[in-house]
Amino acid sequence: MSFIEVNNICKTFKVAQRKSGFKEAIKSFFKREYKYVKAIENISFSIEKGEIVGYIGPNGAGKSTTIKILSGILTPDSGTCKVNGIVPWKERKKYVKSIGVVFGQRSQLWWDIPAMDTFDLLKDVYDIEEEKYQKIKNELIKMLDIEDIVTIPVRQLSLGQRMRCEIVASLLHEPKILFLDEPTIGLDAVSKKIVRDFIKKINKEKKVTIILTTHDMADIEALAKRIVLIGKGKVLYDGSLLKLKNKYDTNKKIKIITNDKLTIKKKGVLSSKKIADGYEFVIDCKTLNVSDFLNIVTKNISIKDIEIDNESIDDIIVDLYKEYEI
Numbered sequence: 001m002s003f004i005e006v007n008n009i010c011k012t013f014k015v016a017q018r019k020s021g022f023k024e025a026i027k028s029f030f031k032r033e034y035k036y037v038k039a040i041e042n043i044s045f046s047i048e049k050g051e052i053v054g055y056i057g058p059n060g061a062g063k064s065t066t067i068k069i070l071s072g073i074l075t076p077d078s079g080t081c082k083v084n085g086i087v088p089w090k091e092r093k094k095y096v097k098s099i100g101v102v103f104g105q106r107s108q109l110w111w112d113i114p115a116m117d118t119f120d121l122l123k124d125v126y127d128i129e130e131e132k133y134q135k136i137k138n139e140l141i142k143m144l145d146i147e148d149i150v151t152i153p154v155r156q157l158s159l160g161q162r163m164r165c166e167i168v169a170s171l172l173h174e175p176k177i178l179f180l181d182e183p184t185i186g187l188d189a190v191s192k193k194i195v196r197d198f199i200k201k202i203n204k205e206k207k208v209t210i211i212l213t214t215h216d217m218a219d220i221e222a223l224a225k226r227i228v229l230i231g232k233g234k235v236l237y238d239g240s241l242l243k244l245k246n247k248y249d250t251n252k253k254i255k256i257i258t259n260d261k262l263t264i265k266k267k268g269v270l271s272s273k274k275i276a277d278g279y280e281f282v283i284d285c286k287t288l289n290v291s292d293f294l295n296i297v298t299k300n301i302s303i304k305d306i307e308i309d310n311e312s313i314d315d316i317i318v319d320l321y322k323e324y325e326i
Contacts, residue, residue: 009079054224100170160191
């Protein structure tokens with residue numbers, strides 16, 4: 001059995017609705033109308049111990065619902081789910097000791113006191129032995145380079161500083177699983193690198209299983225070798241990021257720096273446009289490979305420089321969304 005086993009879980013929400021206007025507001029006060037929304041439908045996947053999995057999809061796809069079920073906050077309408085042999089919503093008190101959760105847009109830190117005080121409170125919540133707590137806390141603080149900020153009230157910290165403190169708070173009890181929801185949202189480049197490097201380090205050294213949900217595809221590319229894509233409440237793709245790239249990364253953007261005039265009309269050239277210092281082309285490598293394209297170009301003009309870019313991971317995910325019509 002895998003470390004995390006999810007089989008055919010479904011969840012439907014009953015949502016109140018009404019038309020706009022004062023009369024409709026009064027009417028709904030006496031008689032409420034509802035509609036039923038399927039958040040997830042027959043979601044199934046398994047995750048091995050020590051994996052980092054990117055769990056992605058557009059807004060409203062069902063990501064948060066799945067994570068809430070996996071973390072024991074919600075109970076599914078049907079289906080089964082076991083994490084390390086435990087059903088999250090049935091044995092929640094025992095289960096929460098083995099998981100850590102970081103929400104980029106929500107905080108578990110007390111706003112008006114230093115993060116260190118929250119760490120001390122969490123020590124008692126998780127009943128961590130004093131010597132062990134001091135060792136883990138000091139190690140995490142050093143790894144995330146927050147020695148100088150843990151004694152400052154949280155409200156005075158920058159977002160990047162606060163997020164690093166949030167991660168420490170989630171790992172004090174040495175969880176086996178870490179749920180990360182938008183862990184780098186709003187962070188600057190330096191803070192993102194610190195957070196990403198730390199996530200890779202604890203995964204490698206402590207074999208922490210990590211489920212990452214984010215709209216920042218750079219996070220996925222930096223951390224996850226495998227992605228699970230959901231849309232309209234269903235799993236649409238479950239596989240390696242490399243395989244996904246090989247399937248969809250067929251277009252190349254080629255920038256030719258030249259003073260000469262250039263016109264190329266050939267099958268496989270998807271687009272071309274004049275730019276300030278030359279021309280920019282997009283070619284379909286399944287039809288026209290890069291070397292053949294450059295041979296054509298060099299026969300016609302004098303080239304100062306060439307830049308070749310692959311499609312970004314964001315473009316690849318957009319192509320995948322289009323294929324599944326989400």
